[in-house]
Amino acid sequence: MPDVFLCGPLCHRPLLDVILGDSVVLSPAFVADREGWLVDRPGHVALGSRRGGKVEGVVPDALSPQATARLAFYARVIGLAARKVRVTTARGTGQGITYALKAAPGEGGFWDAALWLTDHAALAVETAVEVMAGYGQTPPARLHARLGPIMVRAASRLRAQAGQSPAVLRRAPGEIALQTTRQPYAYFFSVEEYDLSFRRFDGTMSPVITRAVFISADAVTVLPYDPVRDRVLLVEQVRAGPFGRGDGNPWQLEAIAGRIDPGETPEDCARREAVEEAALTLGDLLPVANYYPSPGAKTEFLYSYVALTDLPDGAAGVFGVEDEAEDIRGHLLSFDQAMALVDTGEIQNAPLLLTLFWLQRERGRLRA
Known part of the structure; x- marks a missing residue:
């Protein structure tokens, strides 16, 4: 049988152990006249042809049929193609196969193992845990179709593991x-x-x-506040939760919000979502709270902010990402108008309520 040449992320032992379900003995190997390229996805590497190039990697000394099938399953889920290569090992040079993308030169530069280890390794391993949990149960094409949400959930789990968890009273x-x-x-x-x-x-x-x-994923909410004009910007859109509950009006008034994508910080997400949902460039981000909105039934964890923002007349409009079918209308309101909507019950969105109460406490300081 041809050697299986593993390169790029597949050389990372923690990732490979998750994929194969067992630890295997690995021997150094290389492929000549090729070049490895970084890809901005955690489990991927791209290979291209380059005369005189050399891609270093490893070959397993022996793969069981089960391990071979698991490796092929993982590759199909994340979109790696099986490619024939000429592999050189201590035994000589012969035919082999590898799993990689076709190179798109310039996408991410030459393969850099240290950079990948810092930026992508933890996410690749955590993603693989959920992917391989589907082995033998879920068709790889179905998992591939929801790879994005799988990666988002993996990033949320990593954030939870790295976060502080004080226990003074509890x-x-x-x-x-x-x-x-x-x-x-x-x-x-x-x-x-x-x-x-x-x-x-x-x-x-x-x-x-x-x-x-x-x-569900970790997410951000951010309320733009102009301390000079003493006004906020709220957004309005239809929401499936109230609709599913049977609410007569599922359009909700909210702070700008969105899920945190893999590789983003909560602050990065807040600024991106402000552009997408309201065409706003935010100033300083002031943390309000980090919290579980409904810990009895949901994994969602929110990072809420107030953002100091210039909000002149005409700053509100209708925006949203077309590919996500977003139809989002902005509203400019004085702080007192926003709090009046809290009193009448027209604002029913918990993160916005929490953020407005925080702003009520801090408003004098911010205006000064």
Whole structure:
């Protein structure tokens, strides 16, 4: 059988162990007259032809049929093509296959393992965990179609792992014993069911209980505020949640909001969404709070900000990303007008309510 030549991200041992489901012995190898290119996606590398070039990598000493199938499954999900190459190992040069994209020179520059390790490795591994959980259960084409949301969820999990979790009043992290995980629905969002038990406050373990969680991405909300004119900009759009609840008016008044894409910081996301939803360039971002809006049933974690912004007359319009079917109308309101809408109940959006109450507390300082 031909050697399987692994290069780029597939040389990263933690990623490869997740993909193969086991650790394998790897030997150095290279492919001549080729060049590796960076691709701005966490599990990808591109190969191009270049006389005198050399792409270094590894070959597994032996891959079981199961490991071979898992590798092919992963490649199909993330969009890597199987390509024939001439591989040189300690045994000599012979025919092999590799998984890579066709090079698009100039897309990201030459392959740089150190740069990939810093910028992409953790996300690639976390993405692979969810991808490989679908092995033998979900067709690779279906997983490929929702690779974007899978990566967004992976980035959210990494952010959760890196975030601070103070425990002054509440208990320190306790024991949770997970028995089984199911994913009855998965597309743009997903639903997971867990059979688990947990350490109770009296020290005993609870009985096994079943809990369902709606899996969504980390997101940002940002309220533009002009302290000179003492006005805010709200956005309005139709929302599926109120519609599904049976609300007679599913159009909601909100702060600018959006999910955090892989590779973005919450601050980057806030500024991008302000351009997309309101054509605004934000000034200083003032953190309001980071929080779970509904921890009993949702994984969503929000980063809310007030942004000091110039809001002259005429700053509001109708905007949105056409590919996402967004139809978003802006409203310029004085601070007092916005708080009057809180009093009447016309503002029903929790992040906006929280942010307006924060602004009510800090408004004097900001205006001064």
